[in-house]
Amino acid sequence: MARFPIRQADVLALAESIIAGLDAHTATYPTPPVSAADLRTVLDGCVDAVSEVHAARAAYEMAVAEKDSRLAELKDKMKKNLRYAENTVGGDDNQLNMLGWAGKREPASEPPGQSRELKVIEQGTDWLILDWRTPEVESGGKVAAYKIQRRGMSDGDKWIDAAVAIETKIKLTDQPRHTDLEYRVVAINKTGQGKESNTVAVVL
Secondary structure (H helix, E strand, C coil): CCCCCCCHHHHHHHHHHHHHHHHHCCCCCCCCCCCHHHHHHHHHHHHHHHHHHHHHHHHHHHHHHHHHHHHHHHHHHHHHHHHHHHHHHCCCHHHHHHHCCCCCCCCCCCCCCCCEEEEEEEECCCCEEEEEECCCHHHCCCCCEEEEEEEECCCCCCCEEEEEECCCEEEECCCCCCCEEEEEEEEECCCCECCCCCCEEEEC
């Protein structure tokens, strides 16, 4: 058994077939509930409506393109004025605030302080979880990340970088087993790195 179409194009095509069939076979279908002429009227109205939708969609796309073009022009001119303002007042926030703007933020002027209270809070056969506290606020610049360092007691006290973390907690996996290990954390930013944290010893 045929199924009534879902796609718009298929519905319109079936309507055309029904109209053509009713016109060509009046003896077989003498009194349909909707005549071929009435069906044609409705179909023509539907086709006109579809055409209007296509025209409206094209107009909408043109309007969006025009909006995007005008917005890009506005942003470009705004940026020119903001650059002019920054150069004119030397990045002074108070004066730039008159335009609803602010000066560029200065990069960190000094390395971070010392990370604090490093400890092992959990460990397994070849993994461990380290936790520590951020440096004191007044002890240095803003922290961008933390470098986790490790050394084996048989490595001649040579520290190696084991991982980098953004938060003050990390799980290290695939660590050396059956070896005396030490870990420490160093806060870092674009300017440099802070003083090393306390060390923790572990054997996995």
